[in-house]
Amino acid sequence: NFFSNSTIQRQSKLRTDENWIQEKMTDNKTRYVLMNRNEIVVIPTNKRHLTLLNVNYEMIEKYLPANNRNFVFLGEQDKQCIFAVHLEKLVLAEIVKLHQEARVIHAFPGALKLRQDEASLYSHAVGMLSWQRSQRFCSVCGNATVIKDAGYKLTCSNHKCSTHKGAVSASYPRVDPTIISAVISPDQSRTVLARQPRFPPGMFSCIAGFVEPGESVEACCVREVEEEVGLRVHDVSYLSSQFWPMPASLMLGCLATADGELSVDSAELEDGRWFTREEVVDMMCGRHAGGLFVPPVQAIAHQLLQTWV
Amino acid sequence: NFFSNSTIQRQSKLRTDENWIQEKMTDNKTRYVLMNRNEIVVIPTNKRHLTLLNVNYEMIEKYLPANNRNFVFLGEQDKQCIFAVHLEKLVLAEIVKLHQEARVIHAFPGALKLRQDEASLYSHAVGMLSWQRSQRFCSVCGNATVIKDAGYKLTCSNHKCSTHKGAVSASYPRVDPTIISAVISPDQSRTVLARQPRFPPGMFSCIAGFVEPGESVEACCVREVEEEVGLRVHDVSYLSSQFWPMPASLMLGCLATADGELSVDSAELEDGRWFTREEVVDMMCGRHAGGLFVPPVQAIAHQLLQTWV
Known part of the structure; x- marks a missing residue:
């Protein structure tokens, strides 16, 4: 899944080796990924895709934090070390000026256009750096x-x-474990999709919620579906998982079975409905007559629905 | 699975209703679960099992915290509300004196003897109250x-x-998502078990580790197995999950396939070996000739091994 498909070796045993880290930090073969909270520095590779700007130690030496804050070792890839740093907006702007084609963009939806291995670097970095800042x-x-x-x-x-x-x-x-579940009718003909008020107009997605202390993945799924749309789920099966960098959720994708009349929790949701398989296919392909749609292919909700349709 | 098998309705929508919570808090039908960090107050139900001491508002009114700290609403069960409170050791001792048969015990291994629905109450409470204290x-x-x-x-x-x-x-x-994986040989004849230095003498268990930012469950499993015992895992399948109250891990149980010579990380592990199915059965039943054993039936490691043998 997108955001969790890295080919990087995290080399966790080397994190405590200060000399090795120091040596790699100042090595000009080392690559730095730059960001500021929800902004990233990218270069367009073609009309549809972006890559993260690739800078070395010499280029950002004077901007690096002195106290190890805002700074993380991501790992090694093909013998090249990769670090990420959080820099002030003005510093990012200054660096961008030095690189033709580079620009600062908002990570969402920008990060959805990153190449998949770069998206994983981004999600790893944002999860670590936002934790440090908090x-x-x-x-x-x-x-x-x-x-x-x-x-x-x-x-x-x-x-x-x-x-x-x-x-x-x-x-x-x-890392916050979060369930996300496609709720399917027993005859496999319909699924429940819901709208949170913060969604873009027209977007519907699967039911999701944070796992609480004392819950299993399966118990959380039962509770969340019942709380949000009032349906009692019969069985829950785990399908796959994905890290979601907003800033640090582990999305645990499930399929579950339920049927009946929805009772939508209007405090949390703006809308919730049963959709037929045909409607969902139209929503996935961007050809729904009412202009409704589901999250893009990079989101695990899309993957869950794809498995079902 | 043990520690996550509650029949309680969490009633999360009512948590924000201060009047309702206040009313239920002071209702003498309401039940309170008492604890102090790693200690719980229990009553033996028979030689092998324990239940949590059941006290009402009247009994602990004077000890209740004034500022909502050390205090959590767990939910409703059969129209009875259940709260948990963290109290000082001296207070626990005082309350125990008033109840014949009640006693304060250390939660580990004590909580492993709780009835399963009571174990879930305990794990929910300890996850919430330890978070509050931190x-x-x-x-x-x-x-x-x-x-x-x-x-x-x-x-x-x-x-x-x-x-x-x-x-x-x-x-x-x-809640900290943690993978735990049974690593099985391709011919299904052997599994990898390892010893952490803090384990009781003779105990071996499956490979486990925290999910990091940017990882999926599956990617974390691949990384942890490689880091700890040097094996490259071929495929990972999720089996089931369990909350583990030490103090708040979501254990994501997986099966994975790998083969070859182990290279044990001596910084983290004391020992790691391949075991045959026969040996593991002996370890599960407490009849291993060398006195070796695996975690008890309440642990997800035991469930993973049971699925395999």
């Missing part, structure tokens, strides 16, 4: 945090903090 | 946090904090 202070004692292990670990600067006495999950990157 | 300060600005929505949401007390401008994941309970 963890400037220790959530247990309120003191400043320190980033370690090439961006992958966070410790509290207060040595008396209880976090130093044991591993706490807040020290490691956060 | 989030006393805003990780973005360092100011104190405020708990809302019956324990499920956290906001920053500093109204100028950027977290008030948009949803941030730190505001919601953290």
Whole structure:
């Protein structure tokens, strides 16, 4: 699936080797991926596709953060190391000026046009860097945090903090498991699609929601479908998963069976309906008479629907 | 699976209804589950099983936290509301004195003896309450946090904090997706089991590790198996999942295929070997000649191995 299909070797054992990381950081063969929150620096490869701007140490040496913040080692690919850095908007603009064709674009929908391996680099980087930005202070004692292990670990600067006495999950990157489910009628003829208020006009998608403490994937799917559209799901089967960089969800794609009248939760959803297979095919192909559509092929919702139709 | 098999209705829409929550909190029909970090208050139901001590509002009114901290609404079961509270050790001891047969025990291995529906209540409670305790300060600005929505949401007390401008994941309970994989030889005759240094002597289990930003379940499984035992996995199939309350992992159980010589990562693992099906059956039944064994039936590793043997 898109956003999780990397050929990079993460080399997690080397993250703690400060000398090795330092050496690779300053190596001019090393590649840097640049971003600012929801913006990325890209070069168009053709009319439809984009690649991330490829810069080396010499080009961005003077902009690099001194304290390991806003900075992460992504891994190695064909013996080339790849790092990502979060830079100020003005700095990005300055770098872009030096590269013909380069431009800064908004990551959504921009990242959907990245080549698949580049999309994975982007999702890895945004997941790590947004976690770092959200963890400037220790959530247990309120003191400043320190980033370690090439961006992958966070410790509290207060040595008396209880976090130093044991591993706490807040020290490691956060990934939010989320179920997304195609709900299919027992005769396989219809599926439930719903609209969140923040969706673009006309877009409908599968039912989704965060996994809570104490739940399995399957139990979460049953709860979310019941809460959002009032249907009791009979069985749930996992199909595949995808990381979704908004900023760090692990989307767990499922198929489930249910039938009956919908009772849509109007606090969360704007609309929810049963759609026939023919309608969904039209929505997937962009030829629905009412102008309705489903998420693009890069989204796991599209993959789930494709498996069903 | 154990720890995720609840019959409780979480009633997530009612969490924001302060009046309803207040009313149910003080209702003497409401049940409270009591704990202190890694300790729980239980009553033996028979020689082998435990249930959580069942107390009502009257019994613990004076101990309840005033600021919604250390406190969570778990849901409704047969029209009875269930809350969980984290109390000081001395308070737990005081309450236990009032109840014949009740006692405070360490949750591990104690919680493994709970009835399955009670184990789910425990895992839901510990996941929520340990998250709350780890989030006393805003990780973005360092100011104190405020708990809302019956324990499920956290906001920053500093109204100028950027977290008030948009949803941030730190505001919601953290669940860490973790893969656990049985690695099987292509002829189905052998599986890989490994020992972490913290395991009880003689215990071997499947390969496990946290999902990182940018990974799918399947990609994480490939990476973890390669990192820990040096084998390249050919295919990965998801089997089932379970929440594991240590304190809040979503264990995603997979089967994967690989073969060859192991190269065990000695920094993370104490030992790792191929075991035959016969050996694994002996380890599951507690009759292995060398005294080796696998995790108990409550652990997903056991379920994965059972599916294979």
